[in-house]
Amino acid sequence: MIAQLVLSGLSQGAIYALVALAMTVLYRATTVVNFGHGDMVMAGAFAVYVMVLYLGLPYIAAAFIALALMFALGMAVDRGLVKPARHGPHIALAMMSIAVGYFLRGVARSLWGREVLPMPRVFDIPPIFLGDLVITGDAIVILGAVTVLVAAFFLVFYRTNVGKLIQAVYQTERGAALIGVNVARFHAVMWGVAAAMGAIGGILIAPVTLLYPDMGANLLIHSFAAMTLGGFGSLGGAIVGGLLLGISEQLLGAYVSTALIDVTAYIVIIAVLVIRPVGLFGRQAVVKV
Amino acid sequence: MTDTDTSPLNATRKPASPERGDAHRWLFYLVPVAALAVPFLFNDYLQYVANLMLVYVLVAVGFNIVLGNLGQLAFANTAFFGMGAYATGLLMAKLAVPFWIAIWAGGLAGALAGFLASAAALRGIRMYYLAIMTLAFGELMRWTYIHAEAVTEGSSGLGVPTATVFGIPLDTEAARFYVFLAIVTLVVKATANLLRSRVGRAFQAIKDNELATAALGIPTSRYVILAFVWSGAVVGIAGGMFAIALGRVVPESFNLLELIMHFAMVMVGGVGSLAGSVLGGVVITAAPELFRSYPGMQELFLAVLIAFVLLFMPRGLASLLARVSPLFRERFYRE
Numbered sequence: 334m335i336a337q338l339v340l341s342g343l344s345q346g347a348i349y350a351l352v353a354l355a356m357t358v359l360y361r362a363t364t365v366v367n368f369g370h371g372d373m374v375m376a377g378a379f380a381v382y383v384m385v386l387y388l389g390l391p392y393i394a395a396a397f398i399a400l401a402l403m404f405a406l407g408m409a410v411d412r413g414l415v416k417p418a419r420h421g422p423h424i425a426l427a428m429m430s431i432a433v434g435y436f437l438r439g440v441a442r443s444l445w446g447r448e449v450l451p452m453p454r455v456f457d458i459p460p461i462f463l464g465d466l467v468i469t470g471d472a473i474v475i476l477g478a479v480t481v482l483v484a485a486f487f488l489v490f491y492r493t494n495v496g497k498l499i500q501a502v503y504q505t506e507r508g509a510a511l512i513g514v515n516v517a518r519f520h521a522v523m524w525g526v527a528a529a530m531g532a533i534g535g536i537l538i539a540p541v542t543l544l545y546p547d548m549g550a551n552l553l554i555h556s557f558a559a560m561t562l563g564g565f566g567s568l569g570g571a572i573v574g575g576l577l578l579g580i581s582e583q584l585l586g587a588y589v590s591t592a593l594i595d596v597t598a599y600i601v602i603i604a605v606l607v608i609r610p611v612g613l614f615g616r617q618a619v620v621k622v
Numbered sequence: 623m624t625d626t627d628t629s630p631l632n633a634t635r636k637p638a639s640p641e642r643g644d645a646h647r648w649l650f651y652l653v654p655v656a657a658l659a660v661p662f663l664f665n666d667y668l669q670y671v672a673n674l675m676l677v678y679v680l681v682a683v684g685f686n687i688v689l690g691n692l693g694q695l696a697f698a699n700t701a702f703f704g705m706g707a708y709a710t711g712l713l714m715a716k717l718a719v720p721f722w723i724a725i726w727a728g729g730l731a732g733a734l735a736g737f738l739a740s741a742a743a744l745r746g747i748r749m750y751y752l753a754i755m756t757l758a759f760g761e762l763m764r765w766t767y768i769h770a771e772a773v774t775e776g777s778s779g780l781g782v783p784t785a786t787v788f789g790i791p792l793d794t795e796a797a798r799f800y801v802f803l804a805i806v807t808l809v810v811k812a813t814a815n816l817l818r819s820r821v822g823r824a825f826q827a828i829k830d831n832e833l834a835t836a837a838l839g840i841p842t843s844r845y846v847i848l849a850f851v852w853s854g855a856v857v858g859i860a861g862g863m864f865a866i867a868l869g870r871v872v873p874e875s876f877n878l879l880e881l882i883m884h885f886a887m888v889m890v891g892g893v894g895s896l897a898g899s900v901l902g903g904v905v906i907t908a909a910p911e912l913f914r915s916y917p918g919m920q921e922l923f924l925a926v927l928i929a930f931v932l933l934f935m936p937r938g939l940a941s942l943l944a945r946v947s948p949l950f951r952e953r954f955y956r957e
């Protein structure tokens with residue numbers, strides 16, 4: 334019983350981890366918290382849905398085209414909307430990301446209204462039975478994808494020059510610019526990467542959560558909770574936070590009350606910020622004066 | 623406040639010109655007086671929208687105190703709004719408390735929520751942490767409305783009886799409009815006075831540099847609490863009016879979409895500007911009503927409007943007004 338709960342918590346948590354990871358990468362690279370990321374996940378999933386069901390493309394091709402489209406969208410958002418507002422107050426950037434998310438949701442809503450659509454699966458893996466334990470195909474795919482992505486990002490962040498670049502820009506944009514980093518292009522690329530990760534998330538998540546224009550808000554709150562729990566801005570923290578959130582949701586739901594599943598994320602956010610604001614793996618936040 | 627008080631907030635500053643101050647005052651009362659004519663000009667539906675506008679003017683004014691004047695990224699506004707609406711609604715529906723008492727109780731409930739939210743800000747939680755925590759607070763409250771079915775009647779919503787003011791039932795949109803107009807005028811005027819006083823200047827100082835403000839001997843935490851409590855009270859009163867205007871309180875009125883609407887009102891009107899909040903409340907309430915029958919258009923319109931304002935007039939509609947006439951410039955409004 335408890336093993337099964339932990340397992341389904343893990344696969345649910347992997348979803349949160351995936352979304353939180355993308356938001357953390359963007360935050361680390363550009364110091365912008367993308368409040369529209371949930372909607373980017375939704376947009377990526379809808380892009381695949383349209384290409385597979387309306388245009389009849391094979392699934393893998395559709396997934397890659399969606400990735401490229403979302404990458405372009407992310408870059409366009411940075412170039413057209415975020416960069417011009419960069420010198421204003423920081424709150425304006427948060428608002429801009431909300432506007433982007435709202436726009437994507439508006440497009441989806443004008444085409445699909447309040448429909449909830451089933452999303453076809455990329456890999457239809459049959460469930461595995463280990464004694465009493467049932468491991469669903471979705472869980473295998475999502476956990477596998479998250480593991481690969483996390484490994485890739487850790488390699489990039491801590492083992493390559495790109496990673497050093499990211500840390501340099503995060504610490505001081507001016508300093509990075511002085512040693513010859515093209516900060517503007519770097520930001521645009523990171524927005525592209527974040528949006529493309531949103532597309533990956535959408536493709537993996539939508540078969541489980543179903544596909545509807547409002548799916549972003551729920552994902553956003555959960556990934557906030559994951560990031561807060563793990564430590565805002567910590568890559569590993571986002572993953573561990575997401576997984577722990579998923580597990581605690583399942584355990585609270587099973588042993589205390591099912592009504593608590595919806596509210597675990599909020600309780601986690603408030604409890605963490607009251608007890609230990611930097612989260613599990615966060616370092617003391619540096620306040621820019 | 624005596625002459626011997628040497629607090630830097632009391633540094634006397636001469637008004638630019640006494641006439642401008644008078645004109646300001648004159649202008650302030652002109653708007654509600656002109657609004658008296660509204661019920662004679664509009665049909666019932668437009669009148670209902672006008673009532674909602676009054677509700678959202680208070681919502682935006684209250685939100686702006688924390689966001690614009692105090693400069694804290696706190697998103698607990700739907701919690702203030704919901705607490706106010708449920709307090710007023712519950713008192714009227716379950717205990718038959720008269721409207722004109724219940725509405726202030728709504729303000730009190732909002733103030734309490736504001737006090738709770740200020741605890742987060744005082745613990746040194748700032749910026750995105752504060753944003754996320756207050757966001758969670760609002761969602762937690764919404765979950766509570768849904769699940770405390772014995773009290774709030776859950777997601778089907780709480781019916782609110784017709785309000786009566788001094789024996790006159792507020793059963794038409796026009797009657798509600800006049801009562802709302804009186805409340806809004808009173809609360810906005812009180813807020814304007816507060817923001818013009820030493821308290822308002824303390825808010826501004828904390829926004830500009832909290833550390834320096836504290837170093838000047840100004841008790842910053844007291845002012846932070848006050849800003850949150852006042853903001854909560856204003857939005858709580860708006861919540862009470864909202865319960866009356868709709869005749870029903872539903873948890874879904876206090877979700878994240880609603881929060882984005884509130885945020886958009888402040889941003890579009892002008893962060894930190896009182897006149898801007900009033901404008902933002904009116905414009906953002908009116909706009910979605912135009913697109914009611916086209917799904918998705920509300921979101922698209924709001925998104926384009928917000929992006930446009932952020933890119934081309936970062937100080938909001940209020941700055942547009944100020945450009946038209948110096949009469950609209952606010953003395954204590956800075957970015």
